[in-house]
Amino acid sequence: MTNSIGEIEDNDVLFIIGSNATEAHPIIGNKMKKAAQKGSKLIVIDPRKTELATLAKYHLSIKSGTDAALINGLMHIIIRENWQDEDYIEERCTGFESLKANVANYPPELVEEITGISQDMLYKAAKLYAKTKKAGIFYTLGITEHTTGTDNVMNLANLGMLTGHIGFENAGINPLRGQNNVQGACDMAALPNYFPGYKQCDNKENIEVFEKFWGVKLNGKIGLRIPEMLDGIIDGDVKGMYVMGEDPVLTDPDANHVRKAMSSLELLVVQNIFLTETAKLADVVLPATAYAEKDGTFTNTERRVQRVRKAVNGPNDVMEDWKIVASIAKKLGYKGFDYNSAEEIFEEIRKAIPSYAGITYNRIDKDGLQWGCPTLDSPGSKYLHSGEFTRGKGLMLPIEYLPPAELVDADFPVLMNTGRMLYHYNVSTRISDTLEAIAPVERVEIHPDDAKSYDLNKDSIVRVTSRRGTMTANVRITKRVQPGTIFSTFHFHESPVNELTNSAYDPVTKTAEYKVTAVKLAKEA
């Protein structure tokens, strides 16, 4: 997030696209509801009538996967009406002319046809967002889990820059990170293209810096992303994998492909707190500690680094995760793994990442600090890009609309969307008897019209089949979803939706198109 969670309540406009915050980020969702209660106007862009959509001034019930066309359409109207922030663009941005030329090709008539949103609604939403100063954009995986995910994000940045809505309190671009420590894992460079602190790992200067820092020769070749690792296994280039804290067999798209890859490794090491589907395929399983059993830090979606504390020992006093990794490193004779505590690792992180340099366990004993926090007396950064963008001039890049990789057709006539629900978190919370008791089965959301045509009632079981796989699930008949579409969560292994989803991915991030799958339905029982 370029802004902070605490700013949400005071926004005048919340532009919420592809984010069902009240279920996926409930406490942030509360703040959005509070904002609405206090009078701020919500523009909610979501194919489903989510709780936030019911509170919205304007709900744009978009056709899944047409986000780029919609944003271009809004920018078309903004430029046509001259609502853009000329001074801001002149002073802080570059690329306006090419953006303008591109969005000229997206007149409201065309955008209405692509997105299903009326021209009148497009006009109203564009006007409200453009003409309100304290207007923030909030997005989640509804934007990124598409083959055009990167383009969608850049297009939101275009919209923010065009209207001068980035780099201020209550105005910015705010991805709500889905997992507790996605921000931190990225900061630490659990990524194939960066060294810690987002330093490109194929850059000569960066390589020199980190070779000096770690005292070893480093490989300057960008590594493999998850889908490339899986393809690499199939192609015979990847022979050994070490998986810590993830369950790709259950959570990655096209599960059968993942299972096949993972089964053919010469060495698969899985470190987890449970015997996951992936762990079952492993050669070695290492028991891990849960968050309540270790010291450390998480970095939340607003870049706030906060303490995690060891409250209890793990079962059977299992070894803490960093100790396991350090032990393996030392066994192999690698230097630089002689830590005595998690705090000692954090001290090294502070030296590796300048924006963490001012953060210590002592300083965040109670309240966390938001990076950039370069010095011990820095209060941290509440919002980013004040006065100037981190990269200098904000780059406006023309984005073309491309339809999703898979479209509905006569054989697979229904569009399936996937996501989270309030009572579960990915695939792990079903272990909690309490949460399991609240929500024990998948209930695929289906519109009453479709329920009728497939002869489904509230007690029916539906079979959902895509080109890649099939599953059965209970149903929830609701007008939350558009006719011709269904929504399924991915929490239930009995209804393994990711055996159906499409592994077609965004060319840059390799994020799969979890949000758009063509399926067919049949009454099972």
Next chain:
Amino acid sequence: MVSITLNGQKMEVSADKTLLEIARENGIDIPTLCYNKKLKTFAGCRMCIVEITGRKTLASSCSTRPLEGMIVQTNSDKVLKSRKEILDLLISNHPEDLFSQVKVGNNKFQEYAKEYEVSKGSYDGEKNNYEIDDVNAVYIRDLSKCILCGQCVNSCDQIQISHTIDFLGKGFNTKVGTAFDLPISIDNCRLCGQCVSVCPTGALIHKQLANVEPSTIKKVRTTCPFCGTGCNFDLNVVDGKVVGVTPLEEATVNSTALCVKGRYHTDMLNSDRRLTTPLIKKDGVFVEATYDEAFDYISKKVSEIKEKYGPESLAGLSSARCVNEDNYIFQKLFRVGFGNNNIDHCART
């Protein structure tokens, strides 16, 4: 600023604050049942009454602001007698077993009853007698123990913005309930448990903490392991086991608010499905092993693979669920140890 005399002490105070806030800032405790600094003033329980010289009636300090020259007594005989009377009235319409259940998190009603030595109500008469509602998975509602302080209603409305519950009925028959007075379920409630955490009586009880003795709990502050919001809370630990979660008085991100997952997930930690020992697969079957055996096996295999296929034949997945320290050391193992950048995690999904 105005000058007032509080319990005999002269002071300059802000005219925008309430007498309750001023007293607490000056280390003078005034009992409250319905007051919650996160909520709009409700002024319903009357426990916070104080005596103001020259006024005929006692004033609720949570809703009274200071005026120039005001002389305020928070603990006069008249005040103490009235508080006792208030408790007596509440307890007279309360089941006999006021002291039988001790509640984790918030137990103010019982504490005040003890402090003001009111163990039994002196007013005989009809008592409300409601059926216990415990059909949902996370909490029990025993409305016979409710004193109508309104903290649940107001928290649901103002903190969670859910407005699931409200006051129903009138007079003696007033009670807190859902629309159409249906039992609490996922059809009408998000089960966040905020109401339970603010309830000062035994009317609302977390099932997970129902049988826990509060004095045995050790609290450890931490950050929630689910979504990216980063709420803070206290893990409640008894005998080396996490038994539940209670909110902090003040957390930067979430204040006192938590969602259903954050508040009720901790039974996961004690699941008997947890892995407790390293496993090595032999002839397709997992066999228990020591850490040393596992590390030997891994390092031998890694060396072989590296030797035979080169350093780039190894790849790793780290996790957005793990702490920064785990992620840092994991990527370091690949970059510094294995000699490649083949490390990723599910950041983009």
